[in-house]
Amino acid sequence: MRNSIKLLAVLSPMLAAAGLAGATLLAPAAPAHSQSLGDIMGAGKKIVQAATVSDEQIVAYFGQMSDEMDRQNPLAPAKNPYAVRLAKLTQGLDSYDGLNLDIKAYLVNEVNAFAMGDGTVRVYSGLMDKMNDDEVRCVIGHEIGHVKLEHGHKRLRRALQQDAALSVAGTASGGVRQLANSELGGLVQNVMYAQHSQAAETQSDDYALQFMAARGYNREACATAMDKLAALGGGGGIALLQTHPNPAARAKRMRKQIK
Numbered sequence: 001m002r003n004s005i006k007l008l009a010v011l012s013p014m015l016a017a018a019g020l021a022g023a024t025l026l027a028p029a030a031p032a033h034s035q036s037l038g039d040i041m042g043a044g045k046k047i048v049q050a051a052t053v054s055d056e057q058i059v060a061y062f063g064q065m066s067d068e069m070d071r072q073n074p075l076a077p078a079k080n081p082y083a084v085r086l087a088k089l090t091q092g093l094d095s096y097d098g099l100n101l102d103i104k105a106y107l108v109n110e111v112n113a114f115a116m117g118d119g120t121v122r123v124y125s126g127l128m129d130k131m132n133d134d135e136v137r138c139v140i141g142h143e144i145g146h147v148k149l150e151h152g153h154k155r156l157r158r159a160l161q162q163d164a165a166l167s168v169a170g171t172a173s174g175g176v177r178q179l180a181n182s183e184l185g186g187l188v189q190n191v192m193y194a195q196h197s198q199a200a201e202t203q204s205d206d207y208a209l210q211f212m213a214a215r216g217y218n219r220e221a222c223a224t225a226m227d228k229l230a231a232l233g234g235g236g237g238i239a240l241l242q243t244h245p246n247p248a249a250r251a252k253r254m255r256k257q258i259k
């Protein structure tokens, strides 16, 4: 098992400095007098072109980001106990709500999980150690919510719009360029490790509760999963808490809805 503290240690200062999703991709504005009108027009043109990146292209870039994450983290082999448990508790979830899903475990001792806009869902072994099956399912349901509601789509589109070099990726003959690992690493940091808005998180929590009900899982597990995150939060360093709102408040809100 590998611990990914090193990666987080690199990411955290960047996130702290950025404060906002995608902020690190924003180049400091150059003084107006140093820019020719042509430069300004050119920059404007790129933004307009990037805005036309299709949903299919966005999904393709998410696919590349998923591949990059799988290169950086050890996937549990099919016969590994974590993979076996995850396959069992997500049986019948190859697709859900019109999405094709690819749910796998990382052998990383970290309380974390994420989803990409292409339907990739990864659950870290450290989270699986702390949570029972239905609690893991609720976390997965929440992540599927982010995919279905396209929360990441908007952030990736924004990242592509804000970075001149990346904006070219979406415009070349309407195709999809294979991004370099360094470019993908930057996108992962700015799109995946950034916080969703409070509204997006609330929507995903609601989605998770609906997901649990639709699948016949125990909805109370959503609240107890949040309780566990809240209990873990004291010492800090819980990856899922760095990207998500206060779990105690989320537990309270979910319990109200379950009643």
Ligand SMILES: [Zn+2]
Pocket: 142, 146, 196, 201, 204, 244
């Ligand atoms: Zn979330």
